[in-house]
Each structure stands twice: as structure tokens, then as C-alpha cells.
Amino acid sequence: MSFKTLGLSEAILRAVTELGYTTPTPIQAQAIPAVLAGGDLLAGAQTGTGKTAGFTLPILQRLSQTPVARSHAPGKPAPVRALILAPTRELAAQVQESVAQYGKYLKLSSATVFGGVSIVPQVKQLARGVDILVATPGRLLDHMQQKTVDLSRVEILVLDEADRMLDMGFIRDIRRVLAALPAKRQNLLFSATFSDEIKALADGLLDRPALIEVARRNTTAELIAQKIHPVDRERKRELLEHLITSQNWHQVLVFTRTKHGANRLAEQLNKSGITALAIHGNKSQGARTRALAEFKQGTLQVLVATDIAARGIDIDQLPHVVNFELPEVAEDYVHRIGRTGRAGASGEAISLVCVDERDLLASIEKLIKRSLPREVVAGFEPDPHAVAQPIRKNSRQGAPGRNGGQRAPATPAATQVLRIKNAPKKKAGQSAGQPGKSRAPGKPASGQRSVPASAEQGRAGAPKPGGGRSRAQTAQAAPSQGRRPQRASSQAALLTPKAKSRHG
Ligand code: AMP
Numbered sequence: 457m458s459f460k461t462l463g464l465s466e467a468i469l470r471a472v473t474e475l476g477y478t479t480p481t482p483i484q485a486q487a488i489p490a491v492l493a494g495g496d497l498l499a500g501a502q503t504g505t506g507k508t509a510g511f512t513l514p515i516l517q518r519l520s521q522t523p524v525a526r527s528h529a530p531g532k533p534a535p536v537r538a539l540i541l542a543p544t545r546e547l548a549a550q551v552q553e554s555v556a557q558y559g560k561y562l563k564l565s566s567a568t569v570f571g572g573v574s575i576v577p578q579v580k581q582l583a584r585g586v587d588i589l590v591a592t593p594g595r596l597l598d599h600m601q602q603k604t605v606d607l608s609r610v611e612i613l614v615l616d617e618a619d620r621m622l623d624m625g626f627i628r629d630i631r632r633v634l635a636a637l638p639a640k641r642q643n644l645l646f647s648a649t650f651s652d653e654i655k656a657l658a659d660g661l662l663d664r665p666a667l668i669e670v671a672r673r674n675t676t677a678e679l680i681a682q683k684i685h686p687v688d689r690e691r692k693r694e695l696l697e698h699l700i701t702s703q704n705w706h707q708v709l710v711f712t713r714t715k716h717g718a719n720r721l722a723e724q725l726n727k728s729g730i731t732a733l734a735i736h737g738n739k740s741q742g743a744r745t746r747a748l749a750e751f752k753q754g755t756l757q758v759l760v761a762t763d764i765a766a767r768g769i770d771i772d773q774l775p776h777v778v779n780f781e782l783p784e785v786a787e788d789y790v791h792r793i794g795r796t797g798r799a800g801a802s803g804e805a806i807s808l809v810c811v812d813e814r815d816l817l818a819s820i821e822k823l824i825k826r827s828l829p830r831e832v833v834a835g836f837e838p839d840p841h842a843v844a845q846p847i848r849k850n851s852r853q854g855a856p857g858r859n860g861g862q863r864a865p866a867t868p869a870a871t872q873v874l875r876i877k878n879a880p881k882k883k884a885g886q887s888a889g890q891p892g893k894s895r896a897p898g899k900p901a902s903g904q905r906s907v908p909a910s911a912e913q914g915r916a917g918a919p920k921p922g923g924g925r926s927r928a929q930t931a932q933a934a935p936s937q938g939r940r941p942q943r944a945s946s947q948a949a950l951l952t953p954k955a956k957s958r959h960g
């Protein structure tokens with residue numbers, strides 16, 4: 457299959473060819489014809505699958521086929537024709553970059569608006585006229601309030617990474633945006649997972665959508681080599697430094713659970729001569745963009761990120777992702793490791809796991825339906841008598857409004873939902889933006905702004921400056937001998953996977 461057979465115009469094909477794309481990815485092969493046909497779409501796809509081009513290319517094509525005269529009242533913003541909502545600044549910026557690249561031979565304008573930067577240039581740009589606007593919900597609402605954006609003639613709406621937007625507490629903002637849109641429009645919803653909240657949103661928003669699902673990379677794609685290095689909590693940093701230097705890693709994305717932990721780790725790595733910067737919700741947009749640019753260029757060896765800040769980071773062929781700490785929410789593991797092995801490249805995802813994280817690891821393995829190989833690095837053998845300490849909850853987890861603070865069980869159900877044959881049909885007279893009251897059993901409660909990016913806080917495993925040990929080699933873990941049964945059982949559970957390992 458080629459892009460040409462999907463019915464895209466010469467101008468778009470030229471841009472795509474210049475980017476080196478030869479074959480559409482599975483999501484593109486399905487989404488492009490569906491969007492070109494003009495109907496609504498519900499797509500289960502994670503970042504890394506090529507979903508951005510999956511919706512951007514047909515949007516560009518549709519808008520370019522029906523040009524509109526740009527006449528608007530002086531002093532008023534020109535109407536936006538396609539609106540793409542994304543959860544984070546990074547993702548919004550990246551999507552807009554893709555729109556600009558794919559549309560470089562078309563006469564369509566695009567812009568992105570997100571918070572954390574001055575609103576003034578955005579206002580000027582919107583006034584000049586923007587066909588395709590990529591926005592984060594909060595800043596878009598600011599523009600709506602200031603009447604610096606005109607959404608009354610939006611023809612196509614995209615909710616990108618809808619699950620993340622709901623996780624971040626944007627549901628009310630999204631509904632306010634929906635209320636400002638014209639009823640007649642095309643709606644595209646992309647989500648990696650399908651909680652009841654997402655189902656309710658899709659149910660109210662989409663009219664007989666085409667249903668598309670691409671395989672979840674965690675269950676099928678074997679491009680990412682995943683492994684666990686059991687290690688004591690105090691020696692994680694030392695082990696990370698050892699791995700980076702002994703294996704000569706040049707570009708490593710490291711995840712911590714907290715902003716504080718990210719800062720501290722970046723500082724310590726720098727002291728050890730490894731160039732590192734932290735990105736998280738407390739950093740200015742400028743600092744985040746600079747860090748990401750340096751990392752992409754290869755001048756920065758390590759980028760330490762929290763889950764929310766890393767969302768949408770798109771780096772071609774990122775070879776190494778390290779979980780310095782496991783995420784509290786198992787689904788985040790999948791998002792984290794999805795940063796590597798993107799669009800066909802192979803990658804490695806390594807988790808440094810201490811005894812405290814035994815239960816987190818168990819829930820990740822349950823989610824991905826496989827046990828991950830344990831590999832103890834010689835010289836970093838964990839203390840068999842170490843006692844698990846409770847992990848202080850990150851505020852993300854305890855926030856109200858997300859199934860009582862817990863994310864809905866992450867879904868192989870992405871598959872289940874999308875297999876429903878008869879998609880919900882909109883009732884006559886129902887406004888496109890408002891979920892039908894009578895058929896929204898999982899309708900989210902209002903008042904749910906639960907997880908602002910700045911809410912990440914709290915614990916950080918405190919790595920002590922450690923004395924170097926002997927030059928390490930890796931060795932397979934042996935089950936703990938366990939002299940003290942109660943303590944040893946904690947460590948044994950970490951060292952030996954519960955589920956039957958696919959790796960033998
Ligand atoms: P996305 O899932 O949209 O974030 O895309 C992931 C990465 O895949 C991006 O770096 C894209 O540039 C790249 N990509 C998208 N479509 C293709 C394609 N058909 N062939 C090769 N690379 C692609």
C-alpha cells in the first residue's frame with residue numbers, strides 16, 4: 457500500500473515523500489480514507505503509531521479542496537476551520553509542526569496556542585487568520601473569553617489523546633469548547649485507552665463513527681526490548697550512571713515520578729559529568745523547549761522527565777528509555793516505553809526497580825500480560841533482606857474525579873470497545889457537543905479539574921552518593937535465599953516474576 461492509493465493530492469504526497477515516508481502505517485491506512493469520506497471517527501491508537509499524520513493528512517486534503525473566502529470583520533479574528541485539541545504544550549507544538557510540514561505545499565495556515573507563553577503573539581496570529589488551530593484546552597478558553605478566536609465555523613474537530621486530556625482534568629474545559637462549536641462538523645477522537653469517561657464523551661460527541669483500532673504496542677510490538685534491573689533504592693543513580701557510561705548511551709530519556717526527583721537526578725548526573733536536564737510542569741515553556749531541542753540534537757545526553765511533561769515527546773529513533781522509578785499508574789508505563797521503538801525503530805526500555813516497587817511492577821505485568829525479564833547487574837545485587845517501604849502517593853493518583861482517584865483499569869478493553877459493531881447513533885435534534893442525557897451512563901461528573909501538570913509532587917527515592925563497586929557485568933537473577941522469611945519474601949517477589957515468563 458502507498459500513500460497514493462489512499463487518495464491524497466499531489467501536494468500532500470510531495471510533502472510526505474520529502475519526509476521519507478514510503479508506506480502508510482496501519483492507523484494511517486485506515487484513518488485517512490475514513491476521514492476523507494467525511495464521517496466521524498473513533499480511533500484507538502497510541503502515540504508512536506503515526507496517528508498524527510493519520511488525521512492531519514486528510515484534514516489538509518479536505519480543507520484544501522474546499523477553500524473559503526477569507527473575509528471577516530476588521531478587528532475580529534478570522535474563523536478557524538479545523539480545531540485540534542491536545543493535552544500538553546509539547547504535543548500541541550509537535551502536532552502543529554506536523555501540520556506545517558505536511559501542508560507546506562498548500563495554501564492553508566496553521567498555528568498553535570498553549571499556556572505558559574505570552575498570549576499576545578497568539579492573538580496577532582489568530583487575527584491574521586488561521587485555518588488549522590492546534591490548542592491546549594486552557595489557553596483556548598482564554599482566547600475564547602477574550603474573543604480573540606472565532607470557533608463558530610469549525611468544520612473539523614480533533615480530540616487528540618483524549619484519555620490524557622480527561623486524566624489531566626480537562627473535561628469541563630473540553631465541554632465548554634464543544635459548546636462554542638457549530639453543531640454540523642466532523643469529529644475525530646483519538647485515545648489510547650477507553651475508560652467509561654471516554655466512552656461517555658465519544659457517545660455524546662460522535663455520530664456513527666468509523667471505528668479504528670491499531671494493535672497496542674505493548675501487547676504485539678516486540679520492537680521494544682524491556683527489562684528490569686532489580687536494585688536497592690539507594691543505588692539507583694549509581695546504577696544509572698554505570699549503565700550510561702559503560703554502555704556508552706548518548707540519548708537517554710529517564711522517567712522519575714516527581715518533579716523534585718527529576719531536578720535532583722539531573723543535578724546529580726551533571727555532577728558526575730553526564731549532561732542532563734529535567735523537564736516537568738514547573739519549568740517554563742522556554743526551558744522545556746530548549747531542553748527538548750538540545751536532547752533531539754544530541755547535545756544533551758540525558759533528559760529527565762515526569763510523565764506529564766514527557767507526554768507527546770516525539771523523538772525519532774530514541775534508543776533508550778529508563779524508568780528510574782516505576783509510575784504509580786500502570787498505564788503510564790506503556791506510555792513511557794512508547795517513547796522508544798517508534799514507527800518501526802527498535803529501542804530498549806529499562807526499569808530500575810527496588811523492593812518498594814514490587815506491587816507497581818506486578819500491576820504493570822498484569823496490564824501488559826507478560827512478565828518482564830529480571831537482570832541483576834553484577835555489583836548492584838539488591839540486598840536480599842531489604843524491607844519494602846511504602847511509596848508516598850503522588851498527588852496525581854489521589855486527585856478526585858478520576859474513578860475515585862484511580863485510573864480505570866487500563867484496557868485491553870481498547871480493543872473491546874472498538875469491536876462494538878454498531879457504533880452509537882446520535883439522536884435526532886441532539887446537539888453535537890452535548891452528550892445525550894438519556895444515554896450517557898458513564899457521564900463524567902462536573903467539577904473535575906483533578907490533575908494540573910503542576911500537581912506532580914512529593915516523593916523521590918533519595919539516592920545517596922554511592923561508592924563505586926567493581927566493574928559490573930550483567931547476570932541473571934537468582935531467586936533470593938531468604939534467611940529472614942518475611943523480609944526476604946519482598947525481595948524474592950521482585951526478583952522472580954509471578955506470571956509465567958515468555959522469556960523462558
Ligand atoms: P505519531 O504517532 O503521530 O506521534 O508519529 C510517530 C512518528 O512516526 C513521527 O516521528 C512521525 O514522523 C513518524 N511517522 C509517521 N508516519 C510515518 C510513516 N508513514 N512512515 C515513517 N514514519 C512515519
